[in-house]
Amino acid sequence: MLRPWKTLARRVLLSRPPWIEVGDEQVELPDGRVIDDFPWIRTRDFAIVVAITPEQQVVLERSYKHGPRRVAVALPAGFTEKGEAPLDTARRELREETGYEADDWRALGSFTVDGNYGLCVEHAFLAMDARRADGASATPTGDLEEIEVFTVPLHEALAMLARGDVAQLSSASALALAGLAIHPRSAAP
Amino acid sequence: MLRPWKTLARRVLLSRPPWIEVGDEQVELPDGRVIDDFPWIRTRDFAIVVAITPEQQVVLERSYKHGPRRVAVALPAGFTEKGEAPLDTARRELREETGYEADDWRALGSFTVDGNYGLCVEHAFLAMDARRADGASATPTGDLEEIEVFTVPLHEALAMLARGDVAQLSSASALALAGLAIHPRSAAP
Numbered sequence: 001m002l003r004p005w006k007t008l009a010r011r012v013l014l015s016r017p018p019w020i021e022v023g024d025e026q027v028e029l030p031d032g033r034v035i036d037d038f039p040w041i042r043t044r045d046f047a048i049v050v051a052i053t054p055e056q057q058v059v060l061e062r063s064y065k066h067g068p069r070r071v072a073v074a075l076p077a078g079f080t081e082k083g084e085a086p087l088d089t090a091r092r093e094l095r096e097e098t099g100y101e102a103d104d105w106r107a108l109g110s111f112t113v114d115g116n117y118g119l120c121v122e123h124a125f126l127a128m129d130a131r132r133a134d135g136a137s138a139t140p141t142g143d144l145e146e147i148e149v150f151t152v153p154l155h156e157a158l159a160m161l162a163r164g165d166v167a168q169l170s171s172a173s174a175l176a177l178a179g180l181a182i183h184p185r186s187a188a189p
Numbered sequence: 190m191l192r193p194w195k196t197l198a199r200r201v202l203l204s205r206p207p208w209i210e211v212g213d214e215q216v217e218l219p220d221g222r223v224i225d226d227f228p229w230i231r232t233r234d235f236a237i238v239v240a241i242t243p244e245q246q247v248v249l250e251r252s253y254k255h256g257p258r259r260v261a262v263a264l265p266a267g268f269t270e271k272g273e274a275p276l277d278t279a280r281r282e283l284r285e286e287t288g289y290e291a292d293d294w295r296a297l298g299s300f301t302v303d304g305n306y307g308l309c310v311e312h313a314f315l316a317m318d319a320r321r322a323d324g325a326s327a328t329p330t331g332d333l334e335e336i337e338v339f340t341v342p343l344h345e346a347l348a349m350l351a352r353g354d355v356a357q358l359s360s361a362s363a364l365a366l367a368g369l370a371i372h373p374r375s376a377a378p
Contacts, residue, residue, distance in 0.1 A: 002335055069307075109361060111361045
């Protein structure tokens with residue numbers, strides 16, 4: 001009964017490869033209405049990681065991000081490179097940003113960031129039994145932000161989330177999904 | 190020690206009021222580097238609602254959304270109107286989209302949707318003791334999408350989330366945050 005929209009035409013209005021592309025579409029709704037200029041935005045898909053140490057600590061970052069325009073608590077994350085599987089992005093970003101590695105990876109879900117305009121897909125992962133790699137440097141490589149890496153118990157990370165210390169929806173969503181996944185009894189009737 | 194970026198100049202490249210504005214900024218990083226064209230995107234802030242009935246059912250929607258380009262499970266949500274408090278948006282959208290009302294409202298958090306470019310802010314709410322309003326029509330008013338409204342127990346909603354039935358990050362994040370808020374023991378050590 002619920003039917004998809006049809007795209008009748010599509011154009012690009014602004015292109016900033018490889019970061020952003022913006023345009024609009026002429027779409028036909030199931031009831032026959034035609035919208036001439038429904039916008040779309042395309043940015044880069046990314047992976048984000050909730051890494052838990054053997055001591056049940058979460059690997060967190062503190063950094064300034066220009067989207068929320070403030071210093072806040074966040075999770076390791078980064079754009080998927082061309083042809084890179086999201087899990088490989090997650091492993092790479094965890095290592096590059098924090099110096100941690102893990103063998104036990106679980107998918108927490110993949111979600112379209114904007115319901116109307118698309119934007120990109122968040123691929124969220126849980127990495128259990130995470131440990132600092134031998135010879136790892138926690139100095140971020142190639143990114144613009146300065147990052148401080150620290151660990152806290154999961155319940156403290158969730159308390160930070162509840163009191164507004166997390167600014168970005170990407171980190172908030174992954175941390176909440178991880179909290180549910182690690183304590184599955186919370187999902188039982 | 191972590192310092193914010195400085196915006197030295199800012200321009201608008203694309204404007205589609207009241208929906209989207211895109212531009213770039215010349216920013217100065219704390220280490221002195223200057224980036225000439227760091228993008229920003231501005232869309233409209235929105236509120237999203239996890240409404241729980243006295244029978245512990247979650248009020249859900251099924252609809253086609255053009256961002257993920259598929260029919261999926263989602264939560265009631267909508268843009269804040271000019272000057273409207275996010276909680277008022279949440280109450281209005283819950284009523285307009287589903288016909289439900291509630292008196293017991295709790296904030297689940299406000300998060301910037303894109304860490305780099307900004308985009309907009311999601312305001313997530315939990316509405317307890319939600320009931321169908323007298324004379325309520327569940328026919329959506331003024332939106333483009335057809336919506337089916339249904340209710341399931343919270344544990345079933347979280348199972349839908351875990352198995353990929355939720356397509357949008359907005360709904361996934363709010364549902365996961367609600368799951369944690371309703372079962373606070375899951376956040377305990």
